[in-house]
Amino acid sequence: MPDTLPELLSALVSIDSVNPSLVPGAAGEAALAHWVAGWLRERGIEAVLDEAAPGRLSVIATVRGSGGGRSLLLCAHLDTVGTDHMPDALEPRIQDGRLYGRGAYDMKGGLAACLLALQGAQGAGLRGDVILAAVADEEYASLGVQSVLGRITADAAIVTEPTSLELCVAHKGFTWHEITTFGRAAHGSRPDLGTDAIAHMGRVLGQLEAYGHDLGSRAPHPLLGHASVHASLIQGGQELSSYPECCTLQVERRTLPGETAGEIEREWTALLSPLASDPAFRAEHRTTLVREPFGVPVDAPIVQTLRGQATLILNQTPTLTGMSFWMDSAFLAAAGISTVVFGPHGAGAHSAEEWVDLESVGQCRAVLAATLRAFCA
Ligand SMILES: [Zn+2]
Structure with a gap:
């Protein structure tokens, strides 16, 4: 089994781990999880x-410390999005310092790091445990990280989603x-x-647009x-020659x-209640999913340690950044684990051409290795 970074990452990319909840019939994480556990x-x-659902495997690996030190969790997801329109998705190719293939960037590069x-934590004489969670299903419902968090905890965590070696301390949530x-x-x-009912939904849509303008006028997060807020899907009516009985909007x-x-529930009540002054208007609202936003204080020990080690290794202080998209980091933070996101550089997540910069994966590995030595000493 491979020891060098390019060989290890090539092996990870070549193992199909397309999320079967996104792409019916896809391989899932099992083969990759077995391979990673074997490595x-x-x-x-x-x-x-750890089997979160039938065939949906995550790997939990631990390098035990001698006791009395802080523990650190490294977290990466095993699954990828689909490979449509990507003929050589599982045949990794290295060119000009980039490794191409599905998942190279999101996020097998981070997993390899x-x-x-x-591996470097072994024999380092650390007092704290270093734990790796390589989890299933991040691209769909995060079954893997939720299941793994029933079995492990740590004093801090680093999620190695790609951040171009910037230090991500916040991301948005969604409902x-x-x-x-x-x-x-x-x-x-x-x-x-x-x-x-469809015309009445038009009134809701008018309110929704005003709600969006209101959100855009509030003080921004730094x-x-x-x-x-945006409308996503709409459905209504029975046939062309009838008044529609109901209309459903997903937002x-x-x-x-x-x-x-809770605050967002109250905003919906405030949005819909003026419409109810018309006795002919009747609507119901329900929240169908909540994924919490994520933010970690800049003075948290893990942020300070990683920032200090990255500054030494990269010869510059990594920029503190926020990501618009949601990640598993929110579940780790909600479990009380102080978490940051730090990973390599590349492009093409969920696109037909995906690549990761190999040098940045090596730098990410070096920063992780130095951080765990400092944090778990
Ligand atoms: Zn990802």
């Missing part, structure tokens, strides 16, 4: 598999909502009997800008650190 065990590192850093307006079905020639609200699901 670790071959190096004498304790590794166990974690594996090599964990999903379903609004249904209820009309009354009737023959299209009988306005005296019918109530148009790293993430503004919260936002996504992107949230900032500090915004709670």
Whole structure:
């Protein structure tokens, strides 16, 4: 089994781990999880598999400290998005310092950096444990990290999603909502009997647009800008010649650190209640999913340690940054683990051409190795 970074990353990319919840019938994480566990065990590192759902495997590996030190969790996801329109997705190719292939950037590069850093923790004489969670299903429902957090904890965590070697200390969360307006079905020639649920949804959409403007006018988060809301899917009506009985709208609200699901519920109530002054208007709202935003204080020990070690290794202080998209880091933070996101450089997440910069993966590995030595000493 490979020891050098390019060989290790090539092996990881060549193993199909497309998320089967995104792409029905896809391979899933099992083969890659077994391979990663085997790679670790071959190096004498304790590794166990965690099955969040049938066939949906994560790997938990631990290099135990001698006791009394702080523990650090490295976290990377095993799954990738699909490989449509990407003929050589699983045939990694190295050119001009870049490794091309599905998952190279999101995020097998970060996973390779974690594996090599964990290997480096062996024999380093650390007092604290270093733990790796290589998790399933980040690209869909985060089953892997949620299941793994039932078995492990740590004093701090580093998620190695790609950040171009910047230090990500915040990302947005999101909530999903379903609004249904209820009309009354009737023959299209009988306005005296019918109530148009789709037209009533038009009133909701008008309110939604005003809600979006309101969010854009609030004080911005220093790293993430503004919260936002948008309509995503709409469905309504029975047939062309009838008044529609109901209309359903699905909405996504992107949230900032500090915004709670309870506050957002109250915003929806305030948005819909003026419409209810019309007795013919009837609507229901429900929140269908909450994914918390993420933010870690800049003076948290893990932020300070990683920033200090990265400054030494990269010869410059990494920029503190925020990411617009959601990551597993929010689950780690919600479990009480002080978390940062730091990973390599590249491009093409979820695109037809995906690559990671190999030098930056090596730098990421070096920063992780130095950080765990400093943090778990
Ligand atoms: Zn990712």
